[in-house]
Amino acid sequence: MQSYYKDENNVAMKLHFDVIKDDFSRAGEASSKIKNTLRQLAIDANLLRRIAIATYEAEINLVIHSFGGTIEVYIKPDCVEIYVEDCGPGIENVERAMTKGFSTATSIAREMGFGAGMGLPNMEKVSDEFAIESQLDIGTQIKMVVKY
């Protein structure tokens, strides 16, 4: 697996979104804005769909699992990079978290239809490059790259 680093080279445009924890009513807003922006940029429909899935799953994870965090999108001439960072609590066992169907979502989140344990696996599946680093009590950082 790749390591997490922010590549500031050749960034044509940056989008930045703050995501608040437990804010279920607004969950999905950031990814929807990202999708609408990219749609206007003449990005291929299937790439757009992959980016939409990656950012949506990341946003939902921030809402249900994190103490809050950010999603940054770097639009570059040859790819779109998505950086997701939160301020805790960190993932105990990243490998297990990446397993399909594994979830630590609360019963409240599950009742709302989230927490199927497919978030991280889906994010990896739609990305050409995927990096995740997490430290307990500090936070989690994810980088996803979708190439044109």
Added chain:
Amino acid sequence: MKNYWHSVVLEKDYCNGCTHCLDRCPTQAIRIVDGKAKIIEARCIDCGECLRVCPYHAKGALVSNLEIIKNYKYTVALPAISFYGQFPLEYDMNTIYNGLLQLGFDEVYDTAHAAELLSVYENAMLDKEHIHKPLISTYCPVITRLIQIKYPALIDHIIKLESPMEIGARHVRKRLIAEGYKNEEIGIIYITPCPAKITSIKDPIGISKSNIDEAVSTEEIYYKLMKFIDKIVPEHQIQKSTGKGIGWARVGGQSYAMDIEDYIAVDGIEEVIKVLESMELGKLNSLDFFEGYACVNGCVGGPLNVENTFIGKNRIRKLAKQYGMDLPVKVDIKLTPDNMEWNLPIEPMPVFKLDKDFKRALEKMAKIEEYTQMLPGINCGACGAPNCRILAEDIVNGFAKIEDCKLRSK
């Protein structure tokens, strides 16, 4: 990009430049320019929402009127399935169909029957393995156009089947030609509940030319029929659909007729958009079938109908029951791809793209962000654009200027 023909039009004299339609347009296709609403054709999907909300009736649909039947030697009326829901239940549908003959048509074809045949064919398609699930119905042409312009990644999910009206028309035209009529002597006239169906006739998706020649509105036919409805003599048996076909007039009827379990049926364009958004995110991949309608309650809610959509829906429900929901469908048209399917691909129409060139699009996007920050963000519509963001886009595309913002100049 090819411009396509539109049925929703604006009658400028009636428009007083209010902003009712601006905000309701699901594709942000309307601007108010010099005090009059203007439709950006490439973005319009003919849903008719603007037509429905306009308090001044300044928007209309380009329908033909009944006079048109004089242009043909032999005319066939093809009433929309929602036609069933327009008349009080004491009037028998077969009698009403006979009334159409008295109005001057030479023949009437029960479109609901084509729908029930289509249900049989459609059900068989679901079993094929290579399909993209969920399959999306094409019955409401607005939804197909919406997918073309906004959700091109879902085009592969569209079930490329003809609409009942087109199946009926193909069948009748073939028969008439076999009987010796020349193609141009035949006039197949659809009695339409909505502008989108007219567009499907004049500028179809999936086929190069429609077999239907003209569309007249349900409204016009209704008022003409009501004048002599008590005097109609039902000489011919025209009505032939069971309840399965009739049910297509309301949301969910198609799925019911297909006899499937795992489907969702959604009405109202805003709700359809929400579902398509989830579908694009892959949230509905296990679902078999999706039917979506721009109008509330489905085709009975069409803006060119007469009856209130909920009353119409209730009648459809009762009629479907009365004509039998479980009766076998009499298959009298061969269920072949030739008779039932589209043969042309569905092309994406990416009207929201700022520029074909990625770099140019990025530059424009950056400028749009800048202008958006300069605007008040209350989306009042006074500038003539539906919201501040769209005004920013119009400025960058050269269609508007920052001074158009009425609040900023104060």
